[in-house]
Amino acid sequence: FKVSLADHSSRLTEGLNDFDTTDELYCSQVGELPVTPLITAHSKTTNREEPLAFAYTNGGGRIFQTLLGHDAGAVSVPTHAEMLRRAVAWVSNREILPVSVISTSQTSATTNTKAVVGKSEPLLVQGKFGLALSPFGHQLVAVKPANFEPPMTVEAWVKLRSATSFNIIIANYEKTSRRHWELYTTAGSGSLSLYLPGSQPDVIDSNISVTDNNWHYVAFQWQKNFAKLYVDGKMVKDQLISFGQVDRVGSGKLWIGGYPPQSITCDGLIDDIRISNFTRQISTTPTAPMPMDRETSALYRFDTMNSRQLTDESPLANHLMESNTNSNQASASRYDVKPATPPLTLPSNNGDFEWPNVGNDKGGMRYSKLTQLNKRNVSQLKQVWIYHTEDHNPKGNSTIECTPVIVDGAMFVTTAKVNVVALDPASGKELWRFDPHAGGVNRGIAYWSDNQLNGVRRVLVSFTDGFLYSLDARTGKLDSNFGEGGILDLRKGLDRDITRFGYGASSAPAIFDNLVVLGFISSEVGPGAPGDIRAFDVMTGKQAWQFHTVPRPGEFGYETWPRNSYVDRGGVNAWSGLTIDSKNGIVFAGIGSAASDFYGRDRIGDDLFANSTLALDAHTGKRIWHFQEVHHDLWDHDNPCPPTLVSITRGKKIVDAVAQPTKTGYVFLFDRLTGKPLFPIKEIPVPASDVPGEVAAKTQPIPILPPAITKTKFTESDVTDRTPEAHEFVLNKLKGYRYGSDFMPPSLQGSVITP
Secondary structure, eight states: EEESOOOOTTTTTTTTOOEEEEOOOOOOOOOSSSSSSEEEEEETOOOOOOOOEEEEEEETEEEEESOOOSSTTTTTOHHHHHHHHHHHHTTTTTTOOOOOOOOOOBBBTOOOOOOOOOOOEEEEESSSEEEEETTTOOOEEESSSOOSSSSEEEEEEEEEOOOSSEEEEEEOOOOSSTTTEEEOOOOOOOOOEEOTEESSSOOOEEEEEOOOEEEEEEEEEETHHHHHHHHTTEEEEEOEEEOOOOOOOOOOOOEEOOOOGGOOOOOOOEEEEEEEOOOOHHHHHHHHHHHOOEEEEEEEEEEESSSSSOOSSSSOOOEEEOSOOOOOGGGGOOOOOOOSSOOOOOOOTTTTOOSSSTTSSSSOOOOOOOOOTTTTTTGGGGOOOOOHHHOOOOOSOOOOOOOOOOEETTEEOOOOOOEEEEOTTOOOOOOEOOOOOOOOOOOEEEEEEEOOOOOOOEEEEOOOTSSEEETTTTOOOOBBTTTTTTEETTTTOOOSTTTSOBOOOOOOEEEEEEEEEEEOOOOSSSSSSOOEEEEETTTOOEEEEOEEEEEOOOOOTTGGGEEETTTTTOBHHHHEEEETTTTTTEEEEOOOOOTTTTTGGGGOSOEEEEEEEEEEETTTOOOEEEEESSSSSSOOOOOEEEEOEEEEETTTTTEEEEEEEOTTOOOEEETTTTTOOOOOOEEEEEEOSSSSTTTOOOOEEEEESSSSSSSSSSOGGSSSSSSHHHHHHHHHHHSSBBBBTOOOOOOOSOOOOOO
16 A cells, blocks of 8 residues: 655654555554554545654654564564654654655566565665665565585674664575574564574573664674674673574575565664584684685675676676565576685684694693583583493493584594594584494594594594504595504514413594594503604504603613613503693603502612603604603502693793692693793602612602692591590501501502592
8 A cells, every 4th residue: 555654854754655565454542642644545445544663752752663564574564664664763762863764666687577666776875984875675686506505704884873673684495494594683572583493592682782873893703513602802692502404495686785585674774794514613703894714705895896796706607686575576687796816714612612632722621611611500411312322231231431522513422332423513413434343442532533524534543453444534435545454563663572461452542633642551560662752644554753751761761760671661652642742742741650659679769660650742752841740659549640731821921831630639830832840849858668679769758838738647646536435546547557658659558649
């Protein structure tokens, strides 16, 4: 029907013209308030012009009401939409900035069908950086084809005026597709939101309004198992999602500034839009136009838009623009496209949302920046899924000791019988499973990527059977280029026969550049295989270097052992794994004790590099520095873990350091590059051994700070006082034992040792 403007002098209708519409008419009662009718339509019931929109005051407030449809799906006419936009500003006591609406009557070159009256070219106005798109009620930009799917990052500058209706910033595919995604603001609240119909939950709401008529830098990141929203460089929503199977539809359209199938537009301005097919790091608000870099999949600037022509500085082609109504009523014209010359590449892993190593970062901090789970809500956690490995031993003990690794949309674990399994982290669904027929225990895998789009992805894992396996991370199949058919026999390459000894690895390998570095298990009770640290080429399995943890003749530390102690010496191994300083190229290890654990008559001396923190050049395996936390260990006080890479604030200076926890209860802190202790370490006298032939170390190192995290000796004051009888019983037993000092050595009569 025809709608007429009743009051052309109002700021709400100034410069607007009469229009035709098919919008539905709402029935509502205005009441007995003095009103000013703004638009009217001829009523077939009363046969006269009836008011459809009103402006009036109630007390001191401003009120606007329209009986013409004004929900998100009804406003399809620019004149009506522009009036509503002005009304929202007027009611909110904001400045009204009129935008002229031009009616057109263009003929489609392809269909010879007249375009819908009231449509116009997208308006270009001054934006944040150059020109910006003002899409409200106008034709929308569409890109075809546009298969933007996770992992991805979408960034945009927006200046949104109203929260009355939904504001569609950018959308891909139609809502009937589970591949659809759209970045928008919620009607009513104006909060930045993301709609993903293929996920659960399907609506991610930031609860942060951006409809305040100010420029905001907004963005979202989407991986298969999470979605994040950002406002002005700050993460405002971190949502775990479960993403199901998507429909296999063809190419989708990318709409900017609206969603044509529902005639929803955007009340405001949109400036630069950048799409990246990876989770780009977002930490600050850009101060300049977003550049096209190697990771950019699409970049839209409206500065170059001229008469329906837009230069896209991205690799995409086949762009078109179409009306926000029926596509066969709109004439389409191609954009000018500049193909990108650099190839697309995948970035390195983003630790903010993944757990790419056993210790999360390669330095073993085991810290996550995710904030969705915290002290306030952890008690409310509910089980989402459970995965049964179905390979435990029902008649005996079974154990799963691995730390799951989550990277590139998959979770990698090892089972009770050390099968390697890839799971969908959102659902727990098994993706693939590899059985090495090994045995023993395993504490995790290592993941390697060449960081190229559709490039090489490998899972590297070693077991106590003495083999290193390289698996295709996508399929779980052995890599035929690695070792012999994907398997490397670790017993080969050593300088002596170890067939009578156990040999292998139970902890996860470490990755440095294109090297996979391993520590090994070795006997701690007698002769055994060497505990040397070894590095191999990640693509071929060829050994790159080997560090002798028990020095050979002529090597540093050889004099701390009896002659030729390296032959069949067990222990002195990095059984607990390794940490990596990628920036400085250093491998760190916490070395275990020498065999035998509690008796050292055949190894008189300090026994380097047993019980030591060890820093090696990651490229060559050469020693950079070391520190021995226990001399001539008689207590099985091997270092229980590799050192953790930390940063310590000392005064106004931040020191890159490593922290080595020990079984003695002390934590040693060292400068990462030099090994210099951050706090003084004293060599304190300790008791001698009374075992014939045994020579205990005369002193042991004790750091002044930090203090021990447990008791380091047992005295009479520690005797139980549960009951007088129990107290007296223990005192009598103590009379026959050695006790009361740190590092009390084993004795023939018995010693009380703590920790």
